[in-house]
Every structure is written in C-alpha cells, then in structure tokens.
Amino acid sequence: MSDSKHTHRTFSFELFPPKTDKGIQGMRTTVSHLNTLQPAFFSVTYGAGGSTQDGTFASVDWLVDSGIETAPHLSCIGSSTDEILEILGRYQAQGIRHLVALRGDLPSGVGLGGSGELGYANELVSLVKQHFGEHFHIEVAAYPEFHPQAPNPKTDLDNFKRKVEAGADSAITQYFYNADAYFRFVEDCRKRGIEIPIVPGIMPITNFTQLARFSDSCGAEIPRWLRKRLQAFGDDLQSIRTYGSEVVSRLCEQLLTGGAPGLHFYTMNRAEPSMEIWRNLGLS
Ligand code: FAD
Numbered sequence: 637m638s639d640s641k642h643t644h645r646t647f648s649f650e651l652f653p654p655k656t657d658k659g660i661q662g663m664r665t666t667v668s669h670l671n672t673l674q675p676a677f678f679s680v681t682y683g684a685g686g687s688t689q690d691g692t693f694a695s696v697d698w699l700v701d702s703g704i705e706t707a708p709h710l711s712c713i714g715s716s717t718d719e720i721l722e723i724l725g726r727y728q729a730q731g732i733r734h735l736v737a738l739r740g741d742l743p744s745g746v747g748l749g750g751s752g753e754l755g756y757a758n759e760l761v762s763l764v765k766q767h768f769g770e771h772f773h774i775e776v777a778a779y780p781e782f783h784p785q786a787p788n789p790k791t792d793l794d795n796f797k798r799k800v801e802a803g804a805d806s807a808i809t810q811y812f813y814n815a816d817a818y819f820r821f822v823e824d825c826r827k828r829g830i831e832i833p834i835v836p837g838i839m840p841i842t843n844f845t846q847l848a849r850f851s852d853s854c855g856a857e858i859p860r861w862l863r864k865r866l867q868a869f870g871d872d873l874q875s876i877r878t879y880g881s882e883v884v885s886r887l888c889e890q891l892l893t894g895g896a897p898g899l900h901f902y903t904m905n906r907a908e909p910s911m912e913i914w915r916n917l918g919l920s
Pocket of ligand 1 (some may be wrong): 787
C-alpha cells in the first residue's frame with residue numbers, strides 16, 4: 637500500500653486491564669511487540685464506577701515502571717470528585733502527563749448511587765484543568781457516527797465543543813468503518829471553530845460475533861456490505877482476519893491520505909492485528 641510517513645502524526649495503542657495472570661502476561665507480551673513500533677503512548681481503559689480500577693492502576697504502574705509513555709483513561713460517572721482528585725494526584729506523582737478523560741458507562745444493572753458528582757466528560761475536563769492546570773495533556777472521546785444517547789448530531793457536536801472549550805487538547809474517536817463519517821465530522825468541527833487534532837480510533841477486525849456485539853452497544857456502524865461479507869465467512873476465523881485486515885488497512889490509508897493526524901488502535905490486548913495493518917500501511 638502507500639508509503640505514508642508518520643512524522644508529526646500520533647500513533648497510539650489502547651489496552652484493557654487484564655483480570656488473570658495469563659491475561660497480564662499476554663498484555664505484557666503485546667506491549668513488548670507493539671512498543672517496537674515506537675508509538676506516542678499506550679492508553680489503558682478504566683471501568684466507570686471503579687469496576688476495573690485496581691486492574692487499571694496495576695497496568696498503568698507496570699507501563700510507567702517499564703518507562704513507557706502511558707495515558708490512563710479516567711471516567712467520572714459514578715465516582716465522587718474526591719475519588720477522582722485522588723486518582724489524578726496519584727498519576728501526577730507517578731509523572732504521568734497524559735489522560736483520556738471520559739464520562740464512562742456504568743455496567744448494566746449498576747445504579748448511579750449517590751456518589752456521582754460529575755455528569756459529563758466536559759465537567760471532568762474542567763475539574764482536571766482547575767486542579768492541575770497544564771500538567772496533563774487531555775484527550776477526550778469523539779463520535780463521527782454520533783454518540784448513541786445524543787438526541788441529534790447538532791446537540792452532540794455542541795456537547796463535543798463543550799469538552800474542547802473546557803480544555804481538551806486532542807480527541808480520539810469511537811471506531812468506525814466509514815471514512816466519510818470521519819471526514820464530515822472533522823469538517824463540522826472545523827466549521828464550529830474546533831481546532832484540536834481528532835485522531836481516528838481503529839478497531840481491527842478479528843472476530844465478527846464479538847465485533848457485532850460491541851458495535852451494537854457503542855453505536856458504531858458495521859456497513860451492510862462489510863457485515864454481509866464477514867457473516868459469509870461463518871466460523872472461518874482465518875478468512876475473517878485476512879479480509880478484515882485488508883478492509884481496515886484500506887480505511888487507515890484513506891484516513892491518513894485525507895489528513896488524519898494519526899491513528900489510535902483498539903488492540904484488545906493483541907499485537908498482531910494492529911501490527912499487520914501497520915505493515916500494510918508501510919509505516920515501519
Ligand atoms: P460525554 O462527552 O459526557 O457525552 C456523553 C453523552 O452526553 C453524549 O450523548 C453527549 O452528547 C451528551 N453530553 C455531553 N455533555 C453534555 C452536557 N454537558 N449536557 C448534556 N448532555 C451532554 N468507557 C469507559 O467506561 N472506560 C473507558 O476507558 C473508555 N474509553 C473510551 C475511549 C474512547 C476513545 C472512546 C471513544 C470511548 C471510551 N469509553 C470508555 C466509552 C465512553 O465512556 C462512552 O461512550 C460514554 O457513553 C460517553 O463518554 P464520553 O466521555 O464521550 O461522554
């Protein structure tokens with residue numbers, strides 16, 4: 637494919653906190669492989685309401701101790717301001733300078749309780765700015781196909797702007813398979829005076845059933861042509877991976893050629909799918 641240069645672009649990888657010893661070992665091996673690509677940072681997801689809090693801290697500690705640039709995710713829904721400030725203080729003391737600030741989603745069946753003081757991500761961004769000034773580079777989430785709870789695209793864009801006005805430095809998008817949705821979203825943002833970099837989130841395709849379940853819950857669309865193709869492979873995982881890698885590599889190429897300021901890979905703690913796309917793009 638293309639010989640896209642990655643100067644001045646930000647490439648990053650997202651991890652989730654593993655729950656078992658095997659998972660921890662797997663994540664560490666994944667990081668050692670992906671780190672050879674010299675990404676700008678690794679981010680680590682965080683369960684809203686603190687559901688995977690300890691796992692996030694353990695993964696972040698290991699990454700920081702390994703000398704790897706780390707951006708912990710932090711969600712505000714279901715946590716008190718004091719709890720959030722304590723976590724931010726901990727990250728500051730560890731020398732962390734990069735955060736992904738989110739509202740988060742509570743796991744189904746978990747009520748808000750009385751402790752959630754911040755309702756939306758823009759309030760979290762304001763809190764970080766108020767207490768830590770310029771210490772953290774703050775990433776926020778963006779939705780080229782719009783957030784599933786937003787009443788309409790205009791309101792969602794207005795709400796995205798609130799995060800930027802509160803002090804977000806850059807954004808990472810929900811994954812998508814339609815490059816036009818991204819380019820139109822960026823265009824709409826620029827028309828509203830939103831100038832921060834908006835880095836596409838990339839979900840490699842390795843398992844159709846899992847992807848379809850995820851996409852339904854987060855509001856990311858799998859276009860009909862892609863869904864039909866993937867469905868037709870049935871249990872043939874190898875063909876799903878080969879075809880998925882081709883499709884996602886092409887998407888990334890379109891995005892970078894069209895001016896995307898980098899790529900953020902949802903790795904699902906696996907190195908090879910992202911590395912294959914990376915090789916297809918001629919990035920290494
Ligand atoms: P917000 O920006 O607060 O938006 C949420 C909804 O509320 C939108 O519909 C928006 O239009 C509306 N809204 C926003 N502000 C206001 C306001 N002031 N008044 C009224 N309405 C408003 N989830 C996790 O739990 N842990 C993670 O680690 C995690 N990482 C993620 C990383 C990325 C890159 C992305 C794209 C998503 C991630 N998520 C994660 C999922 C995310 O938490 C959910 O999509 C969540 O539903 C919204 O979070 P947000 O930060 O975008 O919320």
